[in-house]
Amino acid sequence: MSLAETNSWTGIREELLRRIHEREWQPGEQIPHEADLAEEFGCARTTVNRALRDLAESGLVIRKRRAGTRVALNPPQKATLTIPVIREEVEALGRAYRHSLVFREMRPLPPMLHGAFQVALSDNVLFLKTVHFADDRPFAYEERHINLDAAPAARDMAFDTISANEWLVHNAPYSHGDLSLFAVNATDELAGVLDTVTGAALFALERITWTGDQPITHVRLVYAPGYRMRTDI
Amino acid sequence: MSLAETNSWTGIREELLRRIHEREWQPGEQIPHEADLAEEFGCARTTVNRALRDLAESGLVIRKRRAGTRVALNPPQKATLTIPVIREEVEALGRAYRHSLVFREMRPLPPMLHGAFQVALSDNVLFLKTVHFADDRPFAYEERHINLDAAPAARDMAFDTISANEWLVHNAPYSHGDLSLFAVNATDELAGVLDTVTGAALFALERITWTGDQPITHVRLVYAPGYRMRTDI
DNA sequence: AAAGATAATATGCATGCACATATTAATGTG
DNA sequence: CACATTAATATGTGCATGCATATTATCTTT
Numbered sequence: 001m002s003l004a005e006t007n008s009w010t011g012i013r014e015e016l017l018r019r020i021h022e023r024e025w026q027p028g029e030q031i032p033h034e035a036d037l038a039e040e041f042g043c044a045r046t047t048v049n050r051a052l053r054d055l056a057e058s059g060l061v062i063r064k065r066r067a068g069t070r071v072a073l074n075p076p077q078k079a080t081l082t083i084p085v086i087r088e089e090v091e092a093l094g095r096a097y098r099h100s101l102v103f104r105e106m107r108p109l110p111p112m113l114h115g116a117f118q119v120a121l122s123d124n125v126l127f128l129k130t131v132h133f134a135d136d137r138p139f140a141y142e143e144r145h146i147n148l149d150a151a152p153a154a155r156d157m158a159f160d161t162i163s164a165n166e167w168l169v170h171n172a173p174y175s176h177g178d179l180s181l182f183a184v185n186a187t188d189e190l191a192g193v194l195d196t197v198t199g200a201a202l203f204a205l206e207r208i209t210w211t212g213d214q215p216i217t218h219v220r221l222v223y224a225p226g227y228r229m230r231t232d233i
Numbered sequence: 234m235s236l237a238e239t240n241s242w243t244g245i246r247e248e249l250l251r252r253i254h255e256r257e258w259q260p261g262e263q264i265p266h267e268a269d270l271a272e273e274f275g276c277a278r279t280t281v282n283r284a285l286r287d288l289a290e291s292g293l294v295i296r297k298r299r300a301g302t303r304v305a306l307n308p309p310q311k312a313t314l315t316i317p318v319i320r321e322e323v324e325a326l327g328r329a330y331r332h333s334l335v336f337r338e339m340r341p342l343p344p345m346l347h348g349a350f351q352v353a354l355s356d357n358v359l360f361l362k363t364v365h366f367a368d369d370r371p372f373a374y375e376e377r378h379i380n381l382d383a384a385p386a387a388r389d390m391a392f393d394t395i396s397a398n399e400w401l402v403h404n405a406p407y408s409h410g411d412l413s414l415f416a417v418n419a420t421d422e423l424a425g426v427l428d429t430v431t432g433a434a435l436f437a438l439e440r441i442t443w444t445g446d447q448p449i450t451h452v453r454l455v456y457a458p459g460y461r462m463r464t465d466i
Numbered sequence: 467a468a469a470g471a472t473a474a475t476a477t478g479c480a481t482g483c484a485c486a487t488a489t490t491a492a493t494g495t496g
Numbered sequence: 497c498a499c500a501t502t503a504a505t506a507t508g509t510g511c512a513t514g515c516a517t518a519t520t521a522t523c524t525t526t
Contacts (some may be wrong), residue, residue, distance in 0.1 A: 009479075021406050021444065033506055044481045049507075059315075065507045066489040074402060077316040077440075079412050081464075082309045169307060173254050179312050180463040183416035183434040201416040201434035207310075207466070211254065229414040231314075233440070241509075266476055277511045282477075298477045299519040 007043040013051040015041075020060060020071055030070045031061070079233045083179075083205075085166045086132045086140060086221075095134040099163045102193075103129035109145060124148040126155065128164055131193055137224070138194045144219040151216060165219070172216050174209035181205050181229070184222060194224045203227045240276040246284040248274075253293060253304055263303045264294070312466045316412075316438075318399050319365045319373060319454075328367040332396045335426075336362035342378060357381040359388065361397050364426055370457070371427045377452040384449060398452075405449050407442035414438050414462070417455060427457045436460045 016037075019025050031037075034052065038045040052069055055061045059076045063069045090097040107127045130142040144164055146154045151172040159167065184190075186200040194202070204222040208215060249270075252258050264270075267285065271278040285302055288294045292309045296302045323330040340360045363375040377397055379387045384405040392400065417423075419433040427435070437455040441448060 007480085017408075021408065027403055035506085045507095046482085047480060049509095050479090052507090063507065064489070065487065066491095066505050068506060074318055074321060074399075075406070077412075079314045079316060081312045081314055083312060084309055085307060088307070170260065173308070175250075175254060177466045178463065179466050180461045181414060181436070182459075182461045183436040185418075185432070185434040199418070199432050201418040203414070203416040209466075227415065231412050233410045233412050233442075268476085278477095279479095279512085280510060282479090283509090285477090296477065297519070298517065299475055299521095301476060 007041050007047065009047050009050040009054075012037075012041055012043065012048060013054055016051060016055060017060075020055075025071050027071050027075075028073045030068050033068055077233055079231045081229065081231050085163075085169055086142075087163065087166060090132070090134040090139055093134065096136075097132070097134060098136075099130055099132045101128060101130050101159050103127070104159070128159065130159070130163060130165075132163070132165075140221055140223045140227075141190060141193050142219060142221050144217060146217045147215050150211060150214045164217075168217055173211065174216050175211050177207055177209035179205060179207045186225075190222060194222070196225050200225050203229065240274050240280065242280050242283040242287075245270075245274055245276065245281060246287055249284055249288060250293075253288075258304050260304050260308075261306045263301050266301055310466055312464045314462065314464050316462075318402055319375075320396065320399060323365070323367040323372055326367065329369075330365070330367060331369075332363055332365045334361060334363050334392050336360075337392070361392060363392070363396060363398070365396070365398075373454055373456045373460075374423060374426050375452060375454050377450060379450045380448050383444060383447045397450075401450055406444065407449050408444050410440055410442035412438060412440045423455060427455070429458050433458050436462065 016031075019031075025031050032040070034045045034048045037048045037052075041048065052061065052063065056063045056069075059078050060072055061069050062072050084092070086099075087097045105127055107125060109125050124147070126146040126148055128142070128144045128146070130144070131138055132140045132142065142165065146164065146168070148155050151168065153171060154164070154167070157164075157167060182204055184202050184204050186194065186196055186198055186202055188198050190196075190202065191198040191200065196202075202222050202225060204220065206218070206220045208218045210216060249264075252264075258264050265273070267278045267281045270281045274281065285294065285296065289296045289302075292311055293305055294302050295305050317325070319332075320330045338360055340358060342358050357380070359379040359381055361375070361377045361379070363377070364371055365373045365375065375398065379397065379401070381388050384401065386404060387397070387400070390397075390400060415437055417435050417437050419427065419429055419431055419435055421431050423429075423435065424431040424433065429435075435455050435458060437453065439451070439453045441451045443449060
């Protein structure tokens with residue numbers, strides 16, 4: 001019991017972490033159950049439970065009722081990406097943000113998205129193309145479908161002062177969604193818009209959000225060359 | 234009070250979520266404090282606390298002592314990426330995994346990584362190039378530096394039966410790290426290894442892990458064309 | 467009125483207890 | 497011996513209570 005760490009749940013978590021990192025408890029090994037640890041640390045079982053729950057959330061230990069707690073064999077690398085509104089992302093870089101709506105029309109949903117959107121949509125879909133700038137240099141290119149059944153107010157929005165990206169965050173909160181990250185070669189159109197050469201490797205993401213079982217929006221975002229999405233693990 | 238949801242903390246969380254999603258509580262608005270909610274739901278304050286803590290973790294509400302709890306103005310889009318060991322990723326796709334160590338030598342750390350590794354390293358660095366296969370088709374290409382001061386046992390490992398990726402997870406647990414995701418064009422070498430054409434857009438990641446203040450490994454992973462990293466949000 | 471001390475308050479956390487639930491081990495039965 | 501039933505057990509959760517801590521509001525004092 002090396003440290004002066006008190007019997008706070010964070011203190012206990014640190015001690016448990018140490019034992020895992022320093023291999024006192026091997027991967028796959030079962031660790032003492034809550035009651036024993038509580039006695040050892042001289043605290044309530046609730047407090048040990050809190051520490052263990054936290055470790056389980058981060059994937060370092062696996063817990064099962066009756067079976068006990070064991071150190072994870074392959075602790076997954078979990079990384080929490082925070083994907084901010086693009087304006088905030090640009091401003092956090094200390095650069096001036098602006099955006100430009102380059103295309104807007106009502107159009108039927110492309111067949112490619114019928115599966116993703118999972119419902120029979122009328123033609124009540126708004127399609128937008130937007131370019132986001134940082135200090136007047138293109139930062140990202142956005143193609144977006146908005147389900148007007150889910151966000152009817154979007155029909156009357158110009159999206160010139162506030163971007164669809166930001167407007168939707170404030171006006172059409174979602175309950176869940178899917179995100180995928182990938183790389184694309186710049187097409188001629190993309191190269192022109194993002195001020196690069198055809199064929200350049202570009203970082204891209206696609207996101208679909210729902211509220212309940214109603215799809216709200218599908219967005220495909222392609223970042224300018226050199227973009228990196230970073231996070232701590 | 235619509236649902237039959239009991240006074241479990243998850244039930245209460247769902248009800249709070251509903252009020253936020255349906256705008257009963259506007260963004261930025263202060264919500265009743267724990268004691269009032271506990272009375273309304275007929276449960277203990279601890280239970281409300283648990284639900285609110287969960288919402289705060291996901292960024293939907295902001296909590297401050299004495300100041301109370303308010304609905305977040307710009308709920309950040311948080312996505313938790315789970316980056317598994319490549320073998321598991323491949324096997325989860327129902328494909329057969331194997332890997333091939335194509336290069337291995339002791340070499341000084343390249344200057345480019347001096348900053349990242351943040352310590353004056355001797356020449357005690359192992360450099361590896363590995364190709365990961367799924368059903369005999371290249372899946373990802375890996376370049377890795379291992380700090381042998383942090384993981385001395387790696388010096389004697391062949392990394393032919395078990396990949397460095399997996400060995401390090403089991404034998405050199407890290408306390409923290411940095412991850413970045415980006416896109417690269419296939420060089421001639423990459424194209425050859427990944428069975429694609431020069432210039433193809435490839436999804437890539439770089440990761441550095443430390444234990445305490447000692448760097449363990451730097452890895453650059455480039456996936457074969459078409460790869461998508463997916464997650465729920 | 468400005469600055470500093472003090473009180474009030476909402477969340478944060480620890481405790482002891484009880485009961486719920488999932489899972490495994492032990493037991494009984496054909 | 498195979499299979500279903502039952503008991504045992506570790507975690508999961510809820511509750512009442514008390515105190516800790518951060519932050520705001522209020523009340524001094526100069």
